[in-house]
Amino acid sequence: xxxxxxxxxxxxxxxxxxxxxxxxxxxxxxxxxxxxxxxxxxxxxxxxxxxxxxxxxxxxxxxxxxxxx
Numbered sequence: 001x002x003x004x005x006x007x008x009x010x011x012x013x014x015x016x017x018x019x020x021x022x023x024x025x026x027x028x029x030x031x032x033x034x035x036x037x038x039x040x041x042x043x044x045x046x047x048x049x050x051x052x053x054x055x056x057x058x059x060x061x062x063x064x065x066x067x068x069x
């Protein structure tokens with residue numbers, strides 16, 4: 001997982017599979033493989049997201065993303 005302070009984006013590479021397309025869910029951009037599996041997740045406005053992490057468990061977010069496939 002990487003944080004780009006200038007762009008205020010967190011990038012989380014899940015696999016090395018080639019990216020086929022992406023979908024946007026609020027402040028999340030989820031890059032998907034041809035098989036519609038998550039490859040890369042980008043969190044926009046990351047500083048706000050990090051500030052809210054105490055309120056929301058990360059596993060809950062991960063579960064929601066996986067369920068969208």
